[in-house]
Amino acid sequence: MASFARPSLLRQTLATTRSPILRQNVGVSQAVAFHASARKQILPPLPQTLNGTMNEPVPVPKPHPSEGSYHWTFERAVCVGLIPLSIAPFAAGSLNPVMDAVLCSLLVAHSHVGFQAAIIDYFRPQRVPKFHALCVWLLRGFTLTTAVGLYEFETNDVGITEALRRIWNA
Structure with missing residues (x-):
């Protein structure tokens, strides 16, 4: 019609x-x-449980050197370090394998830290402990696979900056 x-x-x-x-x-x-269509929920809500009452304070975690401010400083250093490393090979015109290796390792670290933050934020171990553990182990596996793949690409092929240069000029 x-x-x-x-x-x-x-x-x-x-x-x-x-x-x-x-x-x-x-x-x-x-x-x-x-409102003619029925409401369908794709995923049911997770179980909502409280330990104690609503007015109890949040437990403060024990201090750890790889958490908190050191962790935040490391994240910022990786982010700031990626800026010149992603521009320098193309601006200077030099293809240095050491610069490629540092760029690849910072890219892997940056990706790992970002996905780790997403897993921590969205899949709390208090709510979904098994799925949280699964996501953390999947992240570790993918990070290791990516690092080995980039290492193989750097040592047995042209490297990441030369590959990007060839793609850009293609």
């Missing part, structure tokens, strides 16, 4: 006339047409 002949559009066009009877049903028919 053509879109201009649909009943809801027909009612709307007829409702623009000055008939008060037709104007009363416009809001109802629009709401009914909008």
